[in-house]
Amino acid sequence: MRISELSEKTGVPIATIKYYLRSGLLHDGRLTAPRQAEYDDGHVAKLRLVRALLGSGGLSVAATGKVLQELDEPPESAHQLLGAAHRAVSSTQETEPQHPRADALLDAWGWQVDPADHDARSRLEQALRGLEDAGFEPPSDFLDMYGQAMRAIADRELDQVPLESSAEAMRYVVLGTVLIEPLLLALRRLAHQDASGRKFAEIAPES
Incomplete structure (x- = not known):
């Protein structure tokens, strides 16, 4: 054509x-x-x-180029696929070499994460510090709940990775990383609206 x-x-x-x-x-x-x-x-x-x-992935032209390069040259190991996918979509913002809050939380959960992945742990560290700085600290069981929910989602997602082809597996993991994260945020906000309507619609705050 x-x-x-x-x-x-x-x-x-x-x-x-x-x-x-x-x-x-x-x-x-x-x-x-x-x-x-x-x-x-x-x-x-x-x-x-x-x-x-x-568009919906929200990546820059440069980041999109990185993703496409990773898709064209997928690693052979199934485990390395995830690292390659995350590297492709990592932010360009400066990462922090130390992330004590994030590391303590991950250790408490027993999660085995890539020690070289400073991007994801820096994001978690900044999020936890932001909560602390604002004086808005959710109960520890809330953090555990979030962790358990994300781990369950991750397990189900990785169960669906097509391992017959490294190229198809890489495509699945990359697009799942880029395109599903905005979906999760949108669903959480809509779930809040639904839950709020069910719980608080008839309750007026005290003056």
């Missing part, structure tokens, strides 16, 4: 497709003339993936 057909099929403007081509997010088509190329279903799939990562 020509670029106009690729645009029509995916709903992505031609100018945007050309930008993705220049940025290396989309591979070149097969040249049929000096200024004309043919595109195929592989371009359609890649274009939809790029749009998902940049």
